[in-house]
Amino acid sequence: MTITKNSIATLHYTLKDDAGEILDIADENNPFLYMHGVGGMIPGLEKALENKAAGDNVVVSVPPAEAYGERNPNLTQDVSREMFSAVDDEEMVVGAQFQAQTDEGVEVITVAAIEGDVIKIDGNHPMAGETLHFDVTILEIRDATEEEISHGHPHGPGGHQH
Numbered sequence: 541m542t543i544t545k546n547s548i549a550t551l552h553y554t555l556k557d558d559a560g561e562i563l564d565i566a567d568e569n570n571p572f573l574y575m576h577g578v579g580g581m582i583p584g585l586e587k588a589l590e591n592k593a594a595g596d597n598v599v600v601s602v603p604p605a606e607a608y609g610e611r612n613p614n615l616t617q618d619v620s621r622e623m624f625s626a627v628d629d630e631e632m633v634v635g636a637q638f639q640a641q642t643d644e645g646v647e648v649i650t651v652a653a654i655e656g657d658v659i660k661i662d663g664n665h666p667m668a669g670e671t672l673h674f675d676v677t678i679l680e681i682r683d684a685t686e687e688e689i690s691h692g693h694p695h696g697p698g699g700h701q702h
């Protein structure tokens with residue numbers, strides 16, 4: 541069996557940036573489960589996994605255009621500290637991430653700088669502008685159930701629990 545549209549694949553991977561820093565790991569404690577061909581993962585990695593089989597090792601570098609896009613300077617803005625009145629001072633630090641409701645749905649914003657009462661926030665994806673270096677091992681491949689296909693995501697361990 542190989543990975544094709546609506547396959548559910550279980551992966552282990554290590555994700556590094558250009559500097560070799562580890563950004564993310566999916567290992568035996570935290571395997572990554574995804575449904576192929578439904579836009580649930582970055583296009584460059586999905587392309588690299590197409591038609592691969594269980595046991596295969598896939599090493600691929602994905603440029604920003606096929607990952608989380610280039611950084612968009614227009615997504616940074618200054619907001620008042622009052623916008624975060626529910627957030628304690630200890631939590632309001634550079635690098636802190638919050639979910640914000642926007643016209644596009646829920647987005648993650650990152651605190652880029654704090655200057656007194658002014659908070660500079662950055663709405664870019666934290667991995668925008670990064671070339672992502674993946675080392676992936678495919679553990680298991682199965683067909684999606686009808687319920688998974690109708691939801692557009694995998695269920696079960698490592699997937700959404702609903």
Ligand SMILES: [Zn+2]
Pocket residue numbers: 691693694695700702
């Ligand atoms: Zn579901």
